[in-house]
Amino acid sequence: MPTVTFLPGFRKTELPSGSTILQAAQQAGIHMNVVCGGLGKCGKCTVYVKSGRYDFDREKYGKFFTPEELEAGACLACQTSVLGDVRVLIPEESIVQEQKILIDVMGTTTELNPAVWKYALRLSPPSLDDPSPDLTRLLWGIEKSGGPNEGDIYAPLEVIRRIPRVLRESGWRVTATVVLVPGGYRLVDIERGDTTPACYGAAVDLGTTTIVVFIRNLIDGSIMGVASNYNRQISCGEDILSRVTFARKGGLKKLQALAAESINAAITEAANNAGIDRDHIYEVVVAGNTIMTHILMGIDPAYMIEEPYVPVVRRYLTAAASRAGLEVGENSGLFIFPAVSDFIGGDIIADILASGMAEQEDISLLIDIGTNFEVVLGNRDWMFACAGAAGPALEGGEVLFGMRANAGAIEQISLDLETFTPAYRTIQHTKPKGICGSGLIDLLAELLRACIIDRTGRINTAIEHERIRSGRQVPEFVVAWKGETGIGKDIVITENDVKALIMSKASILAACRTLMKQAGITHAEIARIYFSGAFGNYISKENAITIGLIPEVPVERIFPIGNGAIEGANLVLLNRRKKRFLDEIARKIAYIELNAEPSFMDEYTGSCFLPHTDLSLFPTVEEMLEKCRLRRGVP
Amino acid sequence: MTISTLSDWTGEVGTVTIGATKADGGTRSGTVTIGGERDLAFIGNPPTGNRPLIAYELCDDPSLWPAPVIRFLGDRASDPAEWARFAAGEYRPDLIRLYLTSTRKRGFSAFAAITTTVENILQATGLPLIIEGSNDPELDSEVFRRIGEAGEGERLLIGTAEAGRYRSIAASAMAFGHLVIAQSPIDINLAKQLNILLREIGLPHDRIVIDPYTGALGYGFEYSYSVMERIRTAALKGDDDLAMPMISSAIDSLTVKEVREADPSASDRTSVAWELYAMLPATVAGASIVCVRHPSTIQPLKAAIEALWSPPGGGA
Amino acid sequence: MALKALDIYKLLPKKNCKECGEPTCLTFAMKLASGKVKPEDCPYLDENVREILGASTRPPVQRVKLGVGERSFAVGDEIVQFRHEKTFFHEPGIMTAVSDLMDPDSIQAVVADVRDHLLVRIGLDLRLNGIAVWSASGSPDAFATAVEAVEAVAELPEVLMAEDPAVQEAGLAVCGNYRPLIHAATGDQYREMCALAVKHGCPLAIRAPDLDALAGLSGLCTAEGVSHLVLDLTSPSLHDMLNQATAVRQQAITRTAPALGYPVFLDTRPCGLPDAALICGVLKYGSVLVADPLSEASRKALLVLRQNIYTDPQKPIQITPGIYRVGSPGPDAPVLLTVNFSLTYFTLQGYLEASGTDSFMLIVDTEGLSVLTSVAAGKLSETLVRDSLKEFAVPDLVKHRTLIIPGYAAPLSGKIEDETGWKVLVGPRDAADIAEFLEKEWT
Numbered sequence A: 001m002p003t004v005t006f007l008p009g010f011r012k013t014e015l016p017s018g019s020t021i022l023q024a025a026q027q028a029g030i031h032m033n034v035v036c037g038g039l040g041k042c043g044k045c046t047v048y049v050k051s052g053r054y055d056f057d058r059e060k061y062g063k064f065f066t067p068e069e070l071e072a073g074a075c076l077a078c079q080t081s082v083l084g085d086v087r088v089l090i091p092e093e094s095i096v097q098e099q100k101i102l103i104d105v106m107g108t109t110t111e112l113n114p115a116v117w118k119y120a121l122r123l124s125p126p127s128l129d130d131p132s133p134d135l136t137r138l139l140w141g142i143e144k145s146g147g148p149n150e151g152d153i154y155a156p157l158e159v160i161r162r163i164p165r166v167l168r169e170s171g172w173r174v175t176a177t178v179v180l181v182p183g184g185y186r187l188v189d190i191e192r193g194d195t196t197p198a199c200y201g202a203a204v205d206l207g208t209t210t211i212v213v214f215i216r217n218l219i220d221g222s223i224m225g226v227a228s229n230y231n232r233q234i235s236c237g238e239d240i241l242s243r244v245t246f247a248r249k250g251g252l253k254k255l256q257a258l259a260a261e262s263i264n265a266a267i268t269e270a271a272n273n274a275g276i277d278r279d280h281i282y283e284v285v286v287a288g289n290t291i292m293t294h295i296l297m298g299i300d301p302a303y304m305i306e307e308p309y310v311p312v313v314r315r316y317l318t319a320a321a322s323r324a325g326l327e328v329g330e331n332s333g334l335f336i337f338p339a340v341s342d343f344i345g346g347d348i349i350a351d352i353l354a355s356g357m358a359e360q361e362d363i364s365l366l367i368d369i370g371t372n373f374e375v376v377l378g379n380r381d382w383m384f385a386c387a388g389a390a391g392p393a394l395e396g397g398e399v400l401f402g403m404r405a406n407a408g409a410i411e412q413i414s415l416d417l418e419t420f421t422p423a424y425r426t427i428q429h430t431k432p433k434g435i436c437g438s439g440l441i442d443l444l445a446e447l448l449r450a451c452i453i454d455r456t457g458r459i460n461t462a463i464e465h466e467r468i469r470s471g472r473q474v475p476e477f478v479v480a481w482k483g484e485t486g487i488g489k490d491i492v493i494t495e496n497d498v499k500a501l502i503m504s505k506a507s508i509l510a511a512c513r514t515l516m517k518q519a520g521i522t523h524a525e526i527a528r529i530y531f532s533g534a535f536g537n538y539i540s541k542e543n544a545i546t547i548g549l550i551p552e553v554p555v556e557r558i559f560p561i562g563n564g565a566i567e568g569a570n571l572v573l574l575n576r577r578k579k580r581f582l583d584e585i586a587r588k589i590a591y592i593e594l595n596a597e598p599s600f601m602d603e604y605t606g607s608c609f610l611p612h613t614d615l616s617l618f619p620t621v622e623e624m625l626e627k628c629r630l631r632r633g634v635p
Numbered sequence B: 001m002t003i004s005t006l007s008d009w010t011g012e013v014g015t016v017t018i019g020a021t022k023a024d025g026g027t028r029s030g031t032v033t034i035g036g037e038r039d040l041a042f043i044g045n046p047p048t049g050n051r052p053l054i055a056y057e058l059c060d061d062p063s064l065w066p067a068p069v070i071r072f073l074g075d076r077a078s079d080p081a082e083w084a085r086f087a088a089g090e091y092r093p094d095l096i097r098l099y100l101t102s103t104r105k106r107g108f109s110a111f112a113a114i115t116t117t118v119e120n121i122l123q124a125t126g127l128p129l130i131i132e133g134s135n136d137p138e139l140d141s142e143v144f145r146r147i148g149e150a151g152e153g154e155r156l157l158i159g160t161a162e163a164g165r166y167r168s169i170a171a172s173a174m175a176f177g178h179l180v181i182a183q184s185p186i187d188i189n190l191a192k193q194l195n196i197l198l199r200e201i202g203l204p205h206d207r208i209v210i211d212p213y214t215g216a217l218g219y220g221f222e223y224s225y226s227v228m229e230r231i232r233t234a235a236l237k238g239d240d241d242l243a244m245p246m247i248s249s250a251i252d253s254l255t256v257k258e259v260r261e262a263d264p265s266a267s268d269r270t271s272v273a274w275e276l277y278a279m280l281p282a283t284v285a286g287a288s289i290v291c292v293r294h295p296s297t298i299q300p301l302k303a304a305i306e307a308l309w310s311p312p313g314g315g316a
Numbered sequence C: 001m002a003l004k005a006l007d008i009y010k011l012l013p014k015k016n017c018k019e020c021g022e023p024t025c026l027t028f029a030m031k032l033a034s035g036k037v038k039p040e041d042c043p044y045l046d047e048n049v050r051e052i053l054g055a056s057t058r059p060p061v062q063r064v065k066l067g068v069g070e071r072s073f074a075v076g077d078e079i080v081q082f083r084h085e086k087t088f089f090h091e092p093g094i095m096t097a098v099s100d101l102m103d104p105d106s107i108q109a110v111v112a113d114v115r116d117h118l119l120v121r122i123g124l125d126l127r128l129n130g131i132a133v134w135s136a137s138g139s140p141d142a143f144a145t146a147v148e149a150v151e152a153v154a155e156l157p158e159v160l161m162a163e164d165p166a167v168q169e170a171g172l173a174v175c176g177n178y179r180p181l182i183h184a185a186t187g188d189q190y191r192e193m194c195a196l197a198v199k200h201g202c203p204l205a206i207r208a209p210d211l212d213a214l215a216g217l218s219g220l221c222t223a224e225g226v227s228h229l230v231l232d233l234t235s236p237s238l239h240d241m242l243n244q245a246t247a248v249r250q251q252a253i254t255r256t257a258p259a260l261g262y263p264v265f266l267d268t269r270p271c272g273l274p275d276a277a278l279i280c281g282v283l284k285y286g287s288v289l290v291a292d293p294l295s296e297a298s299r300k301a302l303l304v305l306r307q308n309i310y311t312d313p314q315k316p317i318q319i320t321p322g323i324y325r326v327g328s329p330g331p332d333a334p335v336l337l338t339v340n341f342s343l344t345y346f347t348l349q350g351y352l353e354a355s356g357t358d359s360f361m362l363i364v365d366t367e368g369l370s371v372l373t374s375v376a377a378g379k380l381s382e383t384l385v386r387d388s389l390k391e392f393a394v395p396d397l398v399k400h401r402t403l404i405i406p407g408y409a410a411p412l413s414g415k416i417e418d419e420t421g422w423k424v425l426v427g428p429r430d431a432a433d434i435a436e437f438l439e440k441e442w443t
């Protein structure tokens, strides 16, 4: 059997001659882009065959490549059969990133300024000539090694109790760990021997449904381990309000414990993967929504959900991690991101930090999309923020065949504008089971381009086509026939689905426009749009604009920042100087209550149209749609 | 006089001509043109555009019609042609608006009667006509085809297209050369959206009259009033998708509590007041056609519109 | 012109010191832009900036108060040309005219009628406002007698319509302490009239042949120390009244002719179309409207129109949540859920009444938002429905467990069923179709 070797990782796999490179890749566990499902139509599965015998019809598929690319051995993986051992280079564009929960290896660079220092000390034992006490001896040692002045370090009792033994048992060779907390330097640990390389911190995104943990090496900033896991509070209520209700009914203790437990589990998993000891985690930085962080700290969130909606704490919080029940080093610090209001929490401050918008003079718009959405508009001088409910449609909820971004979800789709034949890609390339958020956005845009739906989302049943049918209650469009799906029935999108999606996208666009109006900013003045949230990385920017989910700006101004909350937490963990900046960000933000903003409803109905009732706000979309209509002719 | 209204508008409401005379291929004794304003309603010396018109509303099945009108008319209400002849002759509205209320009864299938009714009305009066068809998607295509066909060449204004059902009516208008009323529920965005939808299926703007939906006085009229003002100012600011003339009819005026419960001796006067106090404001907000059902409202409404229209010395 | 929050922010000291009571200068700027705070609240503004901000946030139409006591009213303080831009703040006062040629008894009958006439709608009292006493005879004594007749019956705000200063003075001698509106100063006698206005502390109406002259006269009167002016734009031509009132409002709010920044007075009698003139006065910027006594039908319609037009478009009128009965519903009657936006309530109620089906309306508290809005804003939720069913003891009222919800609330139907255990029927989107719906679905 021929062996296929994939570059650049040298992953190898064997399979029968005549198999396609795509099959080889799948067998090797490499997820390639197969937008058209391996039909040779989308050109997304490009690979370069570097050596070996293979068969590929250059005539037929040449149109996807430039001569230079062909020269370099470009092929379509799905249309290339392997005839002998081959070496194949898979360019990055052809690889699908791992789906599941979004874990992003941060793009932002920051100075490494952690709040933790470890000092390996060789102390001289006391003598009659040098009778200074153990603690002083230790602190002197730290000072001499370049650490803070002896008098500036606070040593908690638990650590002091261990000093005499550790010093003597180790033969006066110890490692002392000092952490900078708001109150000053704190001696948090003393260990035998030299453990300086084992200096870690944890960054945590405490979400309502998921928890993500990064363990970072605080000496070089490298990522040691990553883990994610469901928030175990889900057993007490699916959404945030039901959690608060649960807390109100005396369940706060339980919720607090579950939050800690969920974080501990993720930390343990990440630590185990990295082969490190949890006790060497000296600082934990948590970004989460206001209610989640209140619960983690055991603060009653009840008053936040009733008028006038005030949180108990707005500024950042610190404490010993053990007091929140986190199982890391005994005296390790815990840092909680500040919040603006009950709706704009530390997760959004983390988004802002991660985006860098608070340092720029240009105006940015940051959008965090989930069942609830948050929008922030501003620059380094001022910021407006608002939050609202978008409904679950964009996450696949309340849509007949909608689903979360799990295996089998159609996450990318295009339609042949003549034949209406879809070409799609599913997560993990299994047979389709449903459609997730990014797929739904694509689908909406494509249905509009193909003039199958009008701008209010109504399916034009006057078109005679097998994929357009009246459905049980409302008209629907068949995305995948029963035979090709993994669920044994046709996957369709109904007119009601389309409307639910339009309503969801409308609340987000309306929120953006309300902030822009409040600030007197036009689309042209927005230098960047940052996209955060579960599907931020996979979403098609063009299609998001086509349907009017976000304001039209040139696509190169749009930046998905993935999970901004975890990125922000990482940044703070690695660079303590950002902490003060967080409070500054939080203070700068003026929160706008959309429900109290009379123009919001107007913006909303204006946005319940594809892309928007004011067509002049979406000039290039209009041009494109005009062409589509002309091509189809007026029905 | 140097201080006057500030008219720095850049847009203009489009004009729409309803009805066709013999010369245009129809049988109407005259046509009417609405729209053309370049300023707020009645503003300017003389005002811009065309004077607002009054349409008198009647129907082919009076069982769904307001009681005060039926009481006032007696037997005449049972024959739409006779009704139209009487109203046009005695009260002189500018247009007649016929509602084919018979199509709104359950199980309606008398499609042939639609053709006859429309033809009869066309014979009964020489005024330009507005015809309101069914409001059931199941019936629409047949009903509007019939209306379109029966009135071919007459340049009827037919209603009512909504965002949920606009294709059949637009198709009929395009096939038989008529005009369309585009109705949306008291919202400027929805009004604009419908106009865009109609444009995109090929119905040009000069064949559309906007009906922003009018709530009765005391029952949401203020929303309609403001939406009309907004639509008008949007048009004057240059929004082409809203630059069509508007029609306003507070169809619930004569069924509201105040009118229903009025002392029988004051029934007519209350009916007139409730129609007048909604329809005159509608013209001030920018409506080009206002509609009434009580014949006695026509005269005072007309006098008021004329007084608002004519600059002094311009004759009344 | 109104400044945007960000424009204002740029002028602020950006100290974020919180001394104004706001968390940040930006929030202060937002509130200032919407008129919720005053520039003076920030102690760190320099004179210049305060001036700019003050000028752009002060209402461009002077506030003027008529009468004293319970029935007194204020007009002016308006800031927009169209009500949808914000709202119209002060309803015009409707002043019923009596003349000094009428005998005191007839005058008193009119006054008593104005005093007692009351229309209650949506929980609000709608009333006519006062009396305009018209000097038809030209005699100071007759005028004083007429004013006395009015005063004898009620403490209502008055307009004293007499251009002869001597006659005016006779009237003021009777009621000058009660802040009547003096009508009217003209180019010929404005000095005397101003003196009277100053002496009695009364607002003054002014009249001139055209707007330029009126602006000039307004300047002269303020120079005489009268700042509470009202501009009389009465004309026999309805067209002219509308055009002039529009011009005055435009000039005032754009601050192009500050001398016209006063409320408008319209006498509806000369044009011969009282209904039409009153309608125009209510719609287009009249603040004090004089009219002969009206028929009950016109009067009602007028009061309702005025209420409609002066409703804050941004604050929908709400209905108290609860159970409302249509007809006399029994334990088998349908229960229809809707929101407490008054328009929705009245529309549904109207159609239900017309349908003749006895039924219960369950009105839930969506803070006055319409169905569509409250669904979008998450105000109408399954928990709200559940709590409302319980709060208003609906299970005790009916035997069945079926709830009819508005068509636009369809997305919530499943959740409501889960949360309440009631079966949910999705009703029509348009209340007009409710009769047909009930006929089909409720048998």
Ligand code: SF4
Pocket: C012, C013, C014, C015, C016, C017, C018, C019, C020, C021, C022, C023, C024, C025, C028, C041, C042, C043, C044
């Ligand atoms: S008082 Fe002035 S400077 Fe201080 S926060 Fe308020 S607006 Fe800013």
Ligand code: FES
Pocket: A033, A034, A035, A036, A037, A038, A039, A040, A041, A042, A043, A044, A045, A076, A077, A078, A079
């Ligand atoms: S071309 Fe290979 S997967 Fe589309």
